[in-house]
Amino acid sequence: MKIIHLTDTHFGYTGQKIYQRSPIPALEEAVKSINKEHSDAEMMVITGDLAHAGHPEAYQNLKSTLEKLTIPYHLVIGNHDDRPTISELFNDFEMDQDGFAQKVINTEKGLFILLDTVIEGTHAGYYCDKRFAWLEEQLIKANNAPVYIFMHHAPFDTGIPAMDVISLDKSQGRRLGELFDKYGNVKHLFFGHYHRPIAGQWRGIAFSTLRGMNHQVRLDLHREDMIQGCFEEPQYCVVLMEEDRTLIHYHDYMHQSEHFNIGSPVEAHI
Numbered sequence: 001m002k003i004i005h006l007t008d009t010h011f012g013y014t015g016q017k018i019y020q021r022s023p024i025p026a027l028e029e030a031v032k033s034i035n036k037e038h039s040d041a042e043m044m045v046i047t048g049d050l051a052h053a054g055h056p057e058a059y060q061n062l063k064s065t066l067e068k069l070t071i072p073y074h075l076v077i078g079n080h081d082d083r084p085t086i087s088e089l090f091n092d093f094e095m096d097q098d099g100f101a102q103k104v105i106n107t108e109k110g111l112f113i114l115l116d117t118v119i120e121g122t123h124a125g126y127y128c129d130k131r132f133a134w135l136e137e138q139l140i141k142a143n144n145a146p147v148y149i150f151m152h153h154a155p156f157d158t159g160i161p162a163m164d165v166i167s168l169d170k171s172q173g174r175r176l177g178e179l180f181d182k183y184g185n186v187k188h189l190f191f192g193h194y195h196r197p198i199a200g201q202w203r204g205i206a207f208s209t210l211r212g213m214n215h216q217v218r219l220d221l222h223r224e225d226m227i228q229g230c231f232e233e234p235q236y237c238v239v240l241m242e243e244d245r246t247l248i249h250y251h252d253y254m255h256q257s258e259h260f261n262i263g264s265p266v267e268a269h270i
């Protein structure tokens with residue numbers, strides 16, 4: 001099964017520039033690229049920061065850009081988003097019984113669980129008791145089936161100090177890890193927020209995140225007082241979920257260097 005992971009679209013109201021650039025063309029190009037190369041994907045998941053400042057027109061702009069996508073898509077909420085505005089506009093944006101934007105998608109490879117790690121008034125992530133209760137209920141219902149988690153904030157430090165200040169609350173991150181340990185069926189964690197390609201494993205669970213659509217975070221492993229930005233190219237991930245493995249292909253789809261033949265893989269060449 002193939003899926004697309006894309007994140008941090010940071011849309012604005014019509015004409016609004018985010019850090020001196022319009023976020024729309026990068027997503028338009030991503031949609032064209034996915035339609036052309038990956039129309040066989042089951043779905044795309046966007047892991048949050050759909051809008052830059054939660055403006056209603058930003059979500060309208062996002063919706064009309066995504067209307068051109070030929071595969072289904074699902075949305076995760078990020079710290080720049082506004083829950084009520086998204087739920088008013090997007091039919092598939094479900095809320096749990098407590099009003100959090102969390103849902104479960106059944107797939108042939110197991111359950112995709114989309115988490116809501118947002119709390120008003122801070123860019124850091126938060127996961128309250130009610131959300132923990134909902135998640136544990138889903139893990140029990142999963143009955144040991146493979147689970148894939150999609151969320152905006154990482155539940156651990158990434159080594160970029162200025163971003164780690166606004167990761168998921170540290171004690172809640174540990175609690176989330178203990179919950180995943182208890183059920184032992186979480187296979188992969190997909191998240192957004194960091195605007196950088198980062199992959200690895202946490203407590204034995206594989207994870208990956210990627211660049212955003214508009215602006216990126218520079219690789220700075222020292223500075224804590226200010227998040228450093230840059231304009232590296234946007235990317236999306238093509239996720240191949242096979243019987244015995246999950247593969248993450250990072251695609252810098254706007255990269256424009258020359259394409260050429262390196263040589264036949266079966267004939268000797270220099």
Ligand SMILES: [Fe+2]
Pocket residue numbers: 008010048049078080193194195212
């Ligand atoms: Fe973001």
